[in-house]
Amino acid sequence: MAYLNPTQTARPDFIWPVFRFMAVQQGSISQRRIIEFTAPESLGAGDSDVVMSLRTLGELRLLESEGRGDEAMWTLGAMAKGIAVDDYAMFQKRLRSALFVSSEPDGRDLVDSAAADLIRVLCWFLKSDPHTEWATLTSVQTDKTWPSDISSNDTRWGAFQSWGSAVGLTASAPHTANACIADCAIAVRQALEELLHPGQEKEALEVLRGLRSLIPVLPGGILAETFGFHHESDLEAGPAISFALRRWEIEGWLKLELRSDSQTQIKLFTPDSDFSLLCSTVKRLESAGA
Incomplete structure (x- = not known):
């Protein structure tokens, strides 16, 4: 029951800001760098929401990664192609497609x-x-x-x-x-x-x-x-x-x-x-x- 369990899957409230940050990146970027920009230490919020957001976006094929931990390199995935940084409507469509896609x-x-x-x-x-x-x-x-x-x-x-x-x-x-x-x-x-x-x-x-x-x-x-x-x-x-x-x-x-x-x-x-x-x-x- 992952998607209704906040300890297993991030909520969209956190996913969207992380995705927007990734949408403007050129090429791959390390997880450590993503955390520095989206959850800086000065906010005191910790990095768990960002890490979980990255994992959820990866499961939905909106992001892809190589490596593990803070050194993992993240890039936009196949489901993210064509989504502009401010196009929340397209993001919603892709979320639905990713959640409901069946083999x-x-x-x-x-x-x-x-x-x-x-x-x-x-x-x-x-x-x-x-x-x-x-x-x-x-x-x-x-x-x-x-x-x-x-x-x-x-x-x-x-x-x-x-x-x-x-x-x-x-x-x-x-x-x-x-x-x-x-x-x-x-x-x-x-x-x-x-x-x-x-x-x-x-x-x-x-x-x-x-x-x-x-x-x-x-x-x-x-x-x-x-x-x-x-x-x-x-x-x-x-x-x-x-x-x-x-x-x-x-x-x-x-x-x-x-x-x-x-x-x-x-x-x-x-x-x-x-x-x-x-x-x-x-x-x-x-x-x-x-």
Whole structure:
């Protein structure tokens, strides 16, 4: 259970500053030098967070190293190519890719991977409704559906909040302290930028399938299914995805339409109604703001 265990894996809060430092380096740099710049002795914080960040970035293939200890030489890895020092959005995309990459079509190899704990909780949490449901440490400790192999305590809960936000799949609840909701709008928008060019329109079902392919922990995605969180129907977007799509429609970045001549429609969840909102096409608007 490495990714929800701060003693085994660094949190994104520390990983991002270390990665930014590496992103501007030319060639390789020693671990000792990295520590001197990112955790100088004058701060009195020690070097453990930096060392753990380097190890985590190495496991995610964002960095590569040769040698051991302070003399190890670090360089950018294959997953880091093309990430600018200030491009946190691209960093988020690569984090998701690194965490969810699988060597097997059904993602079975990830069930026992270092990120299995994080993946399992994300799959569980993304089935909830961000309009009406939120999670706190207290609520998950008493929720019998919470993944049973994860011991809920404040350190694991804090790690989940940090990782969920870092990969754009959760957000802080706007009305309750130390709580989060299944707001995956950031990750969904980044995926839609790959699926749709500005001004392009596609069948809604094709877009929905594309989102589940790029973010396989979403309801209906291959990792959600493999980890035992089965989705009712391929056509049902579910609360979390619906929340994200409708948010970007409200903000003028997407246009969701139902065409009378459409062959297929997806069903978007509506929190204030017993009926689904049908959608047949999704269009990315060129004139939308960033």
